[in-house]
Amino acid sequence: MNEVVKNLVKLYHEDKLSHAYLLATNNIEECLKDLKIAIKQINCSDNFQENCQKCNICNLINQNFLPSLIIIEPDGKGIKKEQILELKRKFSTKPIYTEENIYIIKNAEVLNAASANTMLKFLEEPEDNIIGFFITNNVNNVINTIKSRCEVLNVFYDVHELNIEVIDNDENKAYLEVARNYIKKIEVEKNMGIMYNKSELLNIYSEREDIKKVFKILVIIYEELLKYKLKLNNLFNKLDMNYLEFLSYKDVLHRINLLNKFLDDLSNNANIELLLDKFVIDLEMSS
Ligand SMILES: [Zn+2]
Structure with a gap:
């Protein structure tokens, strides 16, 4: 697990977590995977193990069914305003199973001005119980409205990470x-x-x-x-x-x-x- 992401868990327990992070990474999928592990670790109702199968919350996260965790990905080319409106609707109530409502925006660089403006309420009037993560592999293209309101973290993965499973894939x-x-x-x-x-x-x-x-x-x-x-x-x-x-x-x-x-x-x-x-x-x- 990436150290920067791992540290988020520590910050959470120290009550030092910001309400919005922009994770600038070279590997969006890995970063999302690690982030979900961190979220499980924060919320697990059992003694968290990397593959917790015991608790309801981890299981819900594994299946993308936890109501208080919403992951938004580009729909077609961009992230539509409707996707953000739906997020707002879902997060208008307090979370049930977890302490916080958490949203993750994958490929934050494709958020356009209209979608970003719809997000501003989340970002400008941070509710105590909402945490947002924006993941991007192109931080320069992330609209300033978002970037300026997030804490930016670099989440770098070794591009030469190899193992026997991928040793003979197209790239290698x-x-x-x-x-x-x-x-x-x-x-x-x-x-x-x-x-x-x-x-x-x-x-x-x-x-x-x-x-x-x-x-x-x-x-x-x-x-x-x-x-x-x-x-x-x-x-x-x-x-x-x-x-x-x-x-x-x-x-x-x-x-x-x-x-x-x-x-x-x-x-x-x-x-x-x-x-x-x-x-x-x-x-x-x-x-
Ligand atoms: Zn668990």
């Missing part, structure tokens, strides 16, 4: 292919050592961010191999890289350490070619 599969070829060369064919850095990596990617992504995928591959060796799960099989099975548990752990060290150094702006050579040499020395 080219990187996975490069990672796969590279690993086969340095682990199995071996004879050309550091030359593979050029032929398998640098001839394809020259940007630091691209190399970083390939190496993050390498970490995932070895982590899955490790889980496979520990018989925790079988996801490694889906990668079709059984030629790595000869590596021992200890070998795999060592490789994960080398890769993480590489990624650290890469973030510290060290020379990419030197780092890659060092990585291959360290790897060879250990096998």
Whole structure:
């Protein structure tokens, strides 16, 4: 969960929450997901766990049925005035199950002047029991009427967040292919050592961010191999890289350490070619 969103829960309990926030994010869906978790955490009638199934309130939030939580998304191109009027109507009474009425406006950048003006009452005469969240991935396009009345928070998600589930999706599969070829060369064919850095990596990617992504995928591959060796799960099989099975548990752990060290150094702006050579040499020395 994003730290900034997590902190909202703390602020709530300290009674320091503002009545309106503009969450500027690079990932609207993740941000909405985290925000809903935070709202559950605030209102859960049980001891909140990430996947609370026990309490009525969390269940209602999961199904988008909690009357005091309204999420408004663009209907077609924009957010219509009627959507805001309906929100006003629903929030004209005090909440029943929760302390506050909470609304979330997704893609706040598409709110036009008419819809924004309809919201002003919420924003200018903050009722004690209404909290609003505006989520946007384009804060510069959010109309000033809204922006100036909200506390703006930056909710940033690591765009390189990867895991085994998404490793072969459209966005990542080219990187996975490069990672796969590279690993086969340095682990199995071996004879050309550091030359593979050029032929398998640098001839394809020259940007630091691209190399970083390939190496993050390498970490995932070895982590899955490790889980496979520990018989925790079988996801490694889906990668079709059984030629790595000869590596021992200890070998795999060592490789994960080398890769993480590489990624650290890469973030510290060290020379990419030197780092890659060092990585291959360290790897060879250990096998
Ligand atoms: Zn709950």
